[in-house]
Every structure is written in C-alpha cells, then in structure tokens.
Amino acid sequence: MKYIGEVISKKKWKIPHGKIYIIKDRCKGCNLCIEFCPKDVFIADNQGKPIPKNIDACIKCELCELRCPDFAIVVEGVRDNDGDK
Ligand code: SF4
Numbered sequence: 001m002k003y004i005g006e007v008i009s010k011k012k013w014k015i016p017h018g019k020i021y022i023i024k025d026r027c028k029g030c031n032l033c034i035e036f037c038p039k040d041v042f043i044a045d046n047q048g049k050p051i052p053k054n055i056d057a058c059i060k061c062e063l064c065e066l067r068c069p070d071f072a073i074v075v076e077g078v079r080d081n082d083g084d085k
C-alpha cells in the first residue's frame with residue numbers, strides 16, 4: 001500500500017495539554033462542558049458546575065470552551081520543556 005505524506009515520529013508529534021480557567025460567576029451549571037469533554041477531565045460540584053479534577057488528561061481540544069454558552073471556560077495551552085504548546 002502506498003501512503004501519501006510524511007511519516008513522523010511520536011516524539012515530533014506531541015500531544016498538547018491544556019490548563020483550564022473557569023469563571024464561576026458566569027457558569028450556570030448546564031453540564032455541557034462536562035458531557036462533551038472527551039477525556040473526562042471534569043466532575044460536577046453540588047451546583048452542577050465543573051471542577052477540573054483530571055487536568056493531566058486534558059488534550060486542549062477546546063471543546064469545553066467552544067460549547068460553553070456563557071463563555072465561562074478558557075483553555076490555555078501548556079508549554080512543554082521544549083517551549084512548544
Ligand atoms: S480542552 Fe478538551 S480535553 Fe481539555 S478539558 Fe476541555 S474538552 Fe476536556
């Protein structure tokens with residue numbers, strides 16, 4: 001089978017990580033961010049608001065930020081030791 005493109009190493013293709021900021025005053029506890037996170041980063045507090053419990057699993061896909069109807073989540077890229085995000 002012939003492949004199109006370049007074969008890259010796992011080292012070169014790094015998985016990004018994110019840092020999550022939640023603006024609690026804006027959050028209405030709709031749970032969308034919790035439901036859509038593919039890595040189960042969040043648990044809900046007793047008001048249904050997200051707590052980033054499993055932050056090391058975050059792959060900075062930004063689905064939580066994009067889905068939040070109240071702009072209550074911001075995802076920031078975390079730099080690794082090479083300075084890459
Ligand atoms: S950026 Fe993606 S993986 Fe990280 S918390 Fe948001 S939805 Fe989950």
Ligand code: SF4
Nearest residue numbers: 027028030031033068
């Ligand atoms: S999607 Fe936004 S408003 Fe809904 S629970 Fe998450 S942070 Fe709160």
